[in-house]
Amino acid sequence: MSFEVRRTGAAAALHVRLRRGDLVKAEPDALVTMSQDVQLGAALDNGLFNGIMRTFFGGESLFVQTVQANADGCDATFCPSAIGDIEVIEVTGGSILLQKGAFLAAHESVDLQTANQFSARKALFSGAGFFVLRASGRGTLAVNAVGGIMRHDLRAGEVRAVDNGHLVAWDAAMGYEVRMAAQQRGLFASMATSAASGEGLMCFFEGPGRLWLQTHKPPRKQGVGESGNARQAMNPCLVMVLAVVVALVSMVVTAIVLAVVSGSLRQ
16 A cells, blocks of 8 residues: 655645555545446444444544455545645554644554543643544544645754744644743743744644644634734633733732822821
8 A cells, every 4th residue: 555645736645555455534524536447435443432422522523434455456546625734654563642633644553543632731722622632553544734844853951932822733742831832031022922923832742752833723613803813713812811910900000009099188
């Protein structure tokens, strides 16, 4: 079996060559075309419970579609719903974490399960949420993204900052922290600069490990601005800056009121 990414303009398709008995699982409705000796099916990958976990917490479908070759020399082509790039990743015993919606297709030997991000700060501000998809085992995995896909191989101790919303996949063994994008002296200066730059909070990954990023963010949900960063939902750092300002103003007003009351009592 071989996975090949075919790019036509801004879009990409995954072309898979199959031998007799080969089976590929993919996101439902991803199949574009297949040869006549390929059998299409559907399955609950790793059982009903794991399928429910993927659906409610991992942002994936309950079922996966399957294509299996009944003869040699078969092929099938898959495409994601969003226009963008596809990356083929070899899973070699370790685990790879996937952003919601990043899974496209995989060899049957690749195990897909829902994984929990136990850090509330990571879940809320990394863009990945509390639950992500974990790919493990051994085999070929294909992920899709909005826009192009960039891969970074981090050396041991190397740190790379990533804007939330651009994450596609990363090695599970590689840790990361969510911090303010601008690292200035003083908390208020960091918050103000991070908010003014439009970046807010970013994910700081530390190697060694592999990191896959998408060049564009997914389309904003209904209710968020139609165009431009200025119309996005309020930046968390901006909220913190405003909260600090309100707190300082409240302290000043309180101090003035206490001073006036104290002066009146003395008179």
